[in-house]
Amino acid sequence: MKNWKTNAQKQPFIASYSGGKDSTLALYKAMQQGTATGLIIMLEEEGKRSRSHGMPPALIHAQAEALQLPVYTIATSWEGYEQAFITILSQAKEDGANVLVTGDLDVPEHGCWHDRVTKQVGLKLSMPLWEMDHVEVVREFIDAGFKTILVTVNLSLGMHEEDLGRELTHCYVDELIKRGIDPCGESGEFHTTVLAGPIFSKEIAVKREAIIRDGDYAFLPLTLA
Numbered sequence: 001m002k003n004w005k006t007n008a009q010k011q012p013f014i015a016s017y018s019g020g021k022d023s024t025l026a027l028y029k030a031m032q033q034g035t036a037t038g039l040i041i042m043l044e045e046e047g048k049r050s051r052s053h054g055m056p057p058a059l060i061h062a063q064a065e066a067l068q069l070p071v072y073t074i075a076t077s078w079e080g081y082e083q084a085f086i087t088i089l090s091q092a093k094e095d096g097a098n099v100l101v102t103g104d105l106d107v108p109e110h111g112c113w114h115d116r117v118t119k120q121v122g123l124k125l126s127m128p129l130w131e132m133d134h135v136e137v138v139r140e141f142i143d144a145g146f147k148t149i150l151v152t153v154n155l156s157l158g159m160h161e162e163d164l165g166r167e168l169t170h171c172y173v174d175e176l177i178k179r180g181i182d183p184c185g186e187s188g189e190f191h192t193t194v195l196a197g198p199i200f201s202k203e204i205a206v207k208r209e210a211i212i213r214d215g216d217y218a219f220l221p222l223t224l225a
Helices: 021-031 057-067 081-094 113-121 134-143 170-178
Strands: 012-016 035-043 071-075 099-101 124-126 147-154 190-196 206-208 212-214 217-219 222-224
Touching (some): 012 021, 021 035, 021 134, 021 190, 035 057, 035 081, 057 222, 071 081, 134 170
Parallel strands (some): 012 035, 035 071, 099 124
Antiparallel strands (some): 147 190
16 A cells, blocks of 8 residues: 555655645645645646636735745646646755645546656655545544635536535535535535635635636636735
8 A cells, every 4th residue: 555645754745736625635734744845836828827726826826825835836738737747846856845745535546647747756645635535524624724615616516606605614514415415526516715724824815706607617716805
């Protein structure tokens, strides 16, 4: 069995960060083991949004400032994503990181993409949430004191526009489970943005803009208040 849960123990690490609940909880758990050296946030080609959750750079940097960590960013297409990610990993290694931390839960033990790219650079891989029960992950996140709201929903997977902007609480988790929805959103049901928590130096004040519809998806854009 791989040591993916504990590889950050007493190690300097760089964290792949989406700004959502899973990558934030993974960062939190890894910080209890080792020392964070920065955050990797991949951007779309034009550099106006993050590639994973579509967050604007201003919000990304507000999260990083509250986490008191530097940001490693690069704009890339999907075609150039792997090489761009390897470029950032190489820079992070030069800056002292020994490990990459990610918030993945369900990746297979063999054929893991992050395992392959870290080996190319000479870094270890740590996934503190790997193979955890999905409900347990969300409960632990809430119990730790994090505050997050839903910013993207997939309307074809049982989510509604009314779910946008809702805070992830135990009561809301119970509701999602009753609706037959994975409260981790691991099938793409929803994405979140974390605004506060035990590793944030301050809560990020945001303004909620008008909801945007795009096919099966609805988005709640956030700007800094």
